[in-house]
Amino acid sequence: MYLTSYLALAAILFSIGLYGVLTKRNAVMVLFCIELMLNAVNINLIAFSKFGLFPNLTGQIFTLFTITVAAAEAAVGIAILIALYRNKETAEADQYNSMKG
Amino acid sequence: MNLTGEFVAFFILSVMAIGGAVFMINFTRVIHMALALAFTFFSIAGIYLLLNAEFVAVIQVLIYTGAVSILMLFGIMLTKHRDEEKGSIAPWHSVLSFIAAGAFFGIVMWIIYRTPIAGEQVDLKQFGVARLGEAVFKQYVIPFELASVLLLVALVGAVILAKKEER
Numbered sequence: 001m002y003l004t005s006y007l008a009l010a011a012i013l014f015s016i017g018l019y020g021v022l023t024k025r026n027a028v029m030v031l032f033c034i035e036l037m038l039n040a041v042n043i044n045l046i047a048f049s050k051f052g053l054f055p056n057l058t059g060q061i062f063t064l065f066t067i068t069v070a071a072a073e074a075a076v077g078i079a080i081l082i083a084l085y086r087n088k089e090t091a092e093a094d095q096y097n098s099m100k101g
Numbered sequence: 102m103n104l105t106g107e108f109v110a111f112f113i114l115s116v117m118a119i120g121g122a123v124f125m126i127n128f129t130r131v132i133h134m135a136l137a138l139a140f141t142f143f144s145i146a147g148i149y150l151l152l153n154a155e156f157v158a159v160i161q162v163l164i165y166t167g168a169v170s171i172l173m174l175f176g177i178m179l180t181k182h183r184d185e186e187k188g189s190i191a192p193w194h195s196v197l198s199f200i201a202a203g204a205f206f207g208i209v210m211w212i213i214y215r216t217p218i219a220g221e222q223v224d225l226k227q228f229g230v231a232r233l234g235e236a237v238f239k240q241y242v243i244p245f246e247l248a249s250v251l252l253l254v255a256l257v258g259a260v261i262l263a264k265k266e267e268r
Binding site for chain 2: 002003004005006007008009011012013014015016017018019020022023026028029031032033035036039042043046047049050051052053056057058060061063064065067068069070071072073074075076078079080081082083085086091
């Protein structure tokens with residue numbers, strides 16, 4: 001019963017992040033929404049580590065690694081964004097269309 | 102449902118988290134969005150505390166509300182923006198995205214409420230920072246070392262990518 005409410009919260013946050021990724025034009029905000037989706041997944045992992053079928057610490061350890069990878073992803077994403085900004089003079093995601101056929 | 106302290110805390114924290122996320126979607130100025138998302142990350146740290154994950158909660162505050170938000174603020178300030186965010190390209194685009202996200206949410210909720218997950222009550226003595234450290238440094242020591250290598254690679258890669266090219 002408790003598990004379903006935590007999973008529902010994670011699903012709501014994930015959907016909000018998905019909507020933001022699909023609609024935001026600013027590339028920084030797209031990265032932000034991706035971070036929100038990653039956080040929703042982390043809530044799921046920790047909820048399963050307490051209320052799951054076999055509750056143990058593995059969920060928390062997995063979350064630690066996910067946070068590490070997400071931090072690395074944010075750093076590299078910002079670096080790519082700055083390099084793109086230097087070339088294209090804009091941070092709007094829909095202006096990055098030089099690979100469009 | 103009986104009104105326990107855990108339920109009240111969960112309710113308040115989840116309202117804070119969802120409110121921060123919704124405000125982030127609705128604000129028009131980029132800095133306000135960043136602050137709203139930092140608020141959401143902070144509430145998620147509270148959710149972790151409720152789930153007996155104290156160490157992960159502290160890490161969440163350190164990395165997400167601290168480091169990632171500041172990194173994103175740097176990203177915002179190093180790129181030029183018009184102050185107000187314009188809407189989508191086509192008017193039907195946001196409607197279509199809303200329908201897609203809503204359909205995804207509906208399917209996930211349907212699956213969550215259909216699946217019988219009968220978890221047993223956890224023994225809280227096996228949780229805690231000491232047990233977490235033991236598990237990380239004994240059972241999961243190779244992924245831990247690999248994570249450090251990954252962070253090093255990400256650091257070097259970010260510096261090389263963002264470095265000014267000399268012509």
